[in-house]
Amino acid sequence: MKQEASKNRRNYFRISFDKPLCSTMSISLINNCPVNTGKTKVCIENISASGLKFVSNFKMPISRDVIINFNTKILNQTIQFSGWIVRRDEIEENIWEYGVHFLSAEKTSSKYLDLLNKLTLKLRKNTDNECCSFCSKEDRLECMRLQRKGNI
Secondary structure, three states: OEEEOOOOOOOOOEEEEEEEEEEEEEEEEEOOEEOOOOOEEEEEEEEOOOEEEEEEOOOOOOOOOEEEEEEEEEOOEEEEEEEEEEEEEEEEOOEEEEEEEEOOHHHHHHHHHHHHHHHHHHHHHOOOHHHOOEOOOOOHHHHHHHHHOOOO
16 A cells, blocks of 8 residues: 655545556436436445546546446445546546546545555455455456456
């Protein structure tokens, strides 16, 4: 586990994972209208109380009007994060890296801070990585390539 200190505009500590955290992602709102989309697997690379960075093989818009839900397992709890994309970079052909800002970060940050503090302590001890849905692949790009080919 790598932990980056707060940089520039970040208000919260960020946990960077040695192995990506697997998550399902779906779009829940477009222009404040509920939508029912399918789910896709993504790799969460790091997370804080106010946002996360993930990798996907789907190109998504950078917009506050598109709200995305992420579901994953952290410390044996199924957790849902919701937010919008603030940054997108194509890191390989048809594989993108995204930055997400959580909805109502001010209201939910204390809930996430407690969970992330506990996760940080658990990862430092390097015990029971089964408590989270870490990817079986160490390389996020390999995971996305396999998913694109339908092998995951």
